[in-house]
Structure formats: structure tokens, C-alpha cells
Amino acid sequence: MTQVHSTAIVDPKAELDTSVKIGPYAVIGPHVRIGAGSTVGPHCVIEGHTTIGRDNRIFQFASLGAVPQDKKYDGEPTELVVGDRNTVREFCTFNLGTAQDAGVTRIGNDNWIMAYVHIAHDCQVGNQITMANNATLAGHVEVGDWATVGGLSGVLQRMRIGAHAMIGFASHVGKDVPPFMVVDGHPLAVRGVNLVGLRRRDFSAERIGAIREMHKLIYRQGKTVEEARSALAALTAQLPEAAADISLMDAFLATSAAGIAR
Known part of the structure; x- marks a missing residue:
């Protein structure tokens, strides 16, 4: 009983x-x-x-x-x-x-x-x-699979945290956080790719390389979100082994109402 x-x-x-x-x-x-x-x-x-x-x-x-x-x-x-x-x-x-x-x-x-x-x-x-x-x-709030939210962090209403993202300690999340990214601070800022988390989850070197390329396209080349999405489509043809990861990122960017963390 x-x-x-x-x-x-x-x-x-x-x-x-x-x-x-x-x-x-x-x-x-x-x-x-x-x-x-x-x-x-x-x-x-x-x-x-x-x-x-x-x-x-x-x-x-x-x-x-x-x-x-x-x-x-x-x-x-x-x-x-x-x-x-x-x-x-x-x-x-x-x-x-x-x-x-x-x-x-x-x-x-x-x-x-x-x-x-x-x-x-x-x-x-x-x-x-x-x-x-x-x-x-x-x-x-929506939180994707395998995401990590650091201690004392606050996420505002209707924000989205993508899969495999990492929110650092005591962060103020007022924008959507794309998949695979590391963010922290107030104001919130993207610091790079969540390499530690991806390696712990046995992402291949090829997939991690593709995610790093996505980070460059979105954050290092001065592109708008729409321009970055167009570049992601071309990246899929170059890196077919990461097609699912690229699709995940593209879908997240396409449906972000609050705008993404920069």
C-alpha cells in the first residue's frame, strides 16, 4: 500500500x-x-x-x-x-x-x-x-531541452530559452536566448557557444564546428536576423551532418517575438 x-x-x-x-x-x-x-x-x-x-x-x-x-x-x-x-x-x-x-x-x-x-x-x-x-x-516562459539556468537568474514573462543554452549566474533574461549559446549579465549578453555542455552531451566535432559557424553568422558579422537566417540556409548545404541543429536554430530565430539576446 x-x-x-x-x-x-x-x-x-x-x-x-x-x-x-x-x-x-x-x-x-x-x-x-x-x-x-x-x-x-x-x-x-x-x-x-x-x-x-x-x-x-x-x-x-x-x-x-x-x-x-x-x-x-x-x-x-x-x-x-x-x-x-x-x-x-x-x-x-x-x-x-x-x-x-x-x-x-x-x-x-x-x-x-x-x-x-x-x-x-x-x-x-x-x-x-x-x-x-x-x-x-x-x-x-518556454525552456528547451538540456538548457541550464544559473542561480539567482530571473527570466521575464514570455521569454524563450533555446535547447542546450546556458544562462550564467545572476542574469536578467529580457530577450530570447537562442539554442546552444552562453549568456549572462544585466544587460544580458551572449558570450559564446556552450562548448562544455555540448561536449558533455557527446556532440561530434563536426556538429560543434557547425554551431560555432552559426554563432559567427549571427553575432560576429553584423547581420540582421533575417540575413543570418539566409546564411544558415546556405550553411545547411555545406554541413549536412548538422542539418538538424541548423534547423533548430532557424526555427527559433523565425519565431522570436521578443528579439534575441545580443
Whole structure:
């Protein structure tokens, strides 16, 4: 049977797999579903229409599924959906979505989320993300797979962080951050390519070389975004082994509403 500490309060309508463990003084609401192998630490509060997948480890004092910090929220049955194998450290806060967006705050799989991280309403967080202590995502932020957000960094509403990007410590993210780039500072500035991250993920020398060429086209030749996109199309013909990476970058640039970090 589900292992629920005697001091925890679990609503009888909550749906918990039989292998779930709930720690002392935790509170689990009626619309919560938690998958197999997940553990919830002491004093956590999980409420709202919240679905949590398999093998997540949620440390003490986390608050998941609370109503959005948005004055327009009027009690709509919006959701928080958390995938599988995530580590959620102490005092993290993940909020429900809002009716003004898709209505779902979504966090993917295999993410490493450190203490005091805030993920606001309607954020869409991918897989294999690292968010260091006190990193904060405002509402409607999108974070691509394998991105890293440094400690004490703040990401403004509706910004996008591309896959494999790295946000340095205590940065102010007020522009979209293209895939594969390293940025930091206030004002935010691109420092180069995330070479350490790409090598750790076994990117080939050819793919890394192509990404460095993309960096030059976008940031070192004085091109506009549209000019850079045209150059990327030519680069695909020259470096077919990196076609998927180039396509990822081109799609990101094409859909940037806020403008990209420079």
C-alpha cells in the first residue's frame, strides 16, 4: 500500500500509486495524481489539478500546484503537469496555468531543479533541464531541452530559452536566448557557444564546428536576423551532418517575438 506518514493529510479523492511515499506533515489535495515510485518529502503541499509522473523525488517544503500569482486568475480549473524522474529540491514553487494561455504549466522529464526555484503559471519546461538555486521563471516562459539556468537568474514573462543554452549566474533574461549559446549579465549578453555542455552531451566535432559557424553568422558579422537566417540556409548545404541543429536554430530565430539576446 501507499506509504503515507501518520501526520500527513491526504485527501481521499487524491490518486496515488501504491508505491508512492508521503512524508510527515505533507498535504495532498483532492485533484492530485502521483505516479509510481515518486516520493514527497516532509511539509510539502501539493494541491490544485496537479499530475505528477513516475519516480520523482520532491524534497521537503515544496509547494506544487498553488493558484497562479496572476490577478486575472478567477478559480478556473487549470493544471500543473510534471513528468517523470525529476528532482525537485527544497522550497520550490510551481504554479497552475491560467485561462489566458493553454491552462497548463508543464514540466518534462529528468530535470534537476534546485532549492527555491520558482516556475510560474503557463511555463513550458522541457527535459534534462538544470535550474540552480533561486532561479525564477515568470509566466509563459518556454525552456528547451538540456538548457541550464544559473542561480539567482530571473527570466521575464514570455521569454524563450533555446535547447542546450546556458544562462550564467545572476542574469536578467529580457530577450530570447537562442539554442546552444552562453549568456549572462544585466544587460544580458551572449558570450559564446556552450562548448562544455555540448561536449558533455557527446556532440561530434563536426556538429560543434557547425554551431560555432552559426554563432559567427549571427553575432560576429553584423547581420540582421533575417540575413543570418539566409546564411544558415546556405550553411545547411555545406554541413549536412548538422542539418538538424541548423534547423533548430532557424526555427527559433523565425519565431522570436521578443528579439534575441545580443
